[in-house]
Amino acid sequence: MNIVLNIISELYPIIYGLLIIISSLKILKQYRKTSEIINWLLMIYLLPILGLIIWFFIGKIYLNNRRKQIAKKVWSITESWMYDLKKIKYIFESKNSKVAKSLFKLCNYRQGILGVKSNEIRLLHNTTDVINTLIQDIKLAKKNIEMVFYIWNPGGIADDVAKALIYSAKKGIHCRLILDAAGSLKFFHSPWLNMMQQSGIKIVKSLKLNLLKMFFRRIDIRQHRKIILIDNYITYTGSMNLVDPYLFKKSYKIGQWIDLMIRIEGPLAITMGIVYSCDWEMETEKKILPKINKHKNLILKKKKCYPIIQAIPSGPGFPKNMIHRTLLVAIYSARKKITITTPYFIPSHELLNAICIVSKKGIEVNIIIPLYSDSFLVKWASKYFFNKLLDSGVNIYQFQKGLLHTKSILIDEQLSLIGTANLDMRSIWLNFEITLAIDNQLFAKQLKCIHNYYVSQSKLLDYKTWKVRSFWKKLIEKIFYLCSPLL
Structure with missing residues (x-):
């Protein structure tokens, strides 16, 4: 028994090291986005064994x-x-x-x-x-x-x-x-x-x-x-x-x-x-x-x-990355105003940049999210993005009258996107989702009225107050941001 244990203890570092190397190479080969590569690599390096298990079950294989x-x-x-x-x-x-x-x-x-x-x-x-x-x-x-x-x-x-x-x-x-x-x-x-x-x-x-x-x-x-x-x-x-x-x-x-x-x-x-x-x-x-x-x-x-x-x-089997490309094209098409509602806000690097770029160009950008969430992880991870959004002039409204579950985007009071996809990694890259793009001014006016109601039931995140939040809150946001590929 002791001999077996000694062999296992000697082989363990070698086997584990090989698994780390193989997993790292597969991650570098499979994922194109730098932020995702870094997040997955950090997970398998900083969480011994557990990180590998998580990647194997939900990061590696797509469909059978x-x-x-x-x-x-x-x-x-x-x-x-x-x-x-x-x-x-x-x-x-x-x-x-x-x-x-x-x-x-x-x-x-x-x-x-x-x-x-x-x-x-x-x-x-x-x-x-x-x-x-x-x-x-x-x-x-x-x-x-x-x-x-x-x-x-x-x-x-x-x-x-x-x-x-x-x-x-x-x-x-x-x-x-x-x-x-x-x-x-x-x-x-x-x-x-x-x-x-x-x-x-x-x-x-x-x-x-x-x-x-x-x-x-x-x-x-x-x-x-x-x-x-x-x-x-x-x-x-x-x-x-x-x-x-x-x-x-x-x-x-x-x-x-x-x-x-x-x-x-x-x-x-x-x-x-x-x-x-x-x-x-x-x-x-x-x-x-x-x-x-x-x-x-x-x-x-x-x-x-x-x-x-x-x-x-x-989703798997449908045109690849369609939701992501749809969102990017729609956001960059804006010339006057964008209003976004989503219950879970964990955008990709490209989406975050697109929102910030159009805001810096002078386009009014409003994001309405729930103040209260049914996901503790998402609630904290989403806050990591607030700094860049606020620095870019984006208005962040926090809905107070329940959990705002509506997934919608209104652009220039003409183009509406409504459906099932959240602005998070799971909806953007993994799940089977459906989004409708509606090109109609009359319909857009109706959606605008609903958005105005949401705003009336929300509080605007104050830039100065946000900047002076405590150190431990900032630390929690960064920690949960590292989990964004899982959210």
Whole structure:
């Protein structure tokens, strides 16, 4: 026994040193961004063994081979389907406003599709209105209902949506539901799972949690989209999970969750249906591409000006770094004013620089974030960026009336970005997300009103007060900033 221990003790430094060298070389090869390279290298050097374990499980591997193969297969089929869709030219628009032109050009180049005209678009910022409108649409559905959510937390108004789905399913409506395995853990352990399945609703658990799978893919990639599709004509998306905002994480004592959802009628549901069908096939290997019907879901009402919308999906299998490039192009397109709302602010080096550069050019930049957060790590790590932002003239507003969960950007009161992606590393690089780019002045004015309300419920971070904060607070910010690749 002593001999074995002696051999282990002698070999340990050599094996550990080799692992450090191999990991370092892989990090240098895999990551292009200097800040990420430094953060990961510091982690494996400063946290013996633990740093290597963290990198192995969540820093090294992206998707397993099965999912990669399915993703390639899905897109090859989708491309031919999109070719037929693009023949219906009247639903697309090639002309955009000056501020939106570059972004829509990027989307067309990377995704192969122009912006889509829409009949009606509504901003819903009151949770009660969202749920009531959604339940009405579910009960009036005639053919199909598709949903994907990161979190479905039973209780309160979430149960009302479940009852409406059961009602429609029993009428013969085809209902499909994709829920993230980690985010919706409580749902999968609740009676609602069996009740909904017994009514005929097909429910898929996305990215299942399995100890063995930790060795074959990153375990922290999550299905973070929030999409509802009804009859291939009505689309919902935004920041709201299927939770009761008064009950969700009540023990955190951070107040009500504040969200924003969009309800859209028209051809956008078809393009969003492509995203949903890809997600469904990734999990089930079954194809459910939406049917194209020129006489029903592709009808455009006669209007002088249509909202032009581009759906921008991201995540493994979708165009690489699309959310990051979208954000950069949108920010640099600004000429007058930018307003950003996000619950979690851990920007990349490039995004931080872009925000600071446009602010220094004299463009008004406002960032609205929650004063209270459900993530202790993110709360402190995000503060690390405040110095540079304030030095560049950026206004930082801290929302005080609950947890502001809305993810939105408004540029020059013309171009709006709304969706599921936070301004953090996880949303930018890893998760399955969806963002809508909306080129329409009337819609932008509505979003501006909501932003003004958020500002009225916030306090502006004072530059002088921030500069004289205590040394230990500055130290904590720097320590948690080193964890930014994990946040």
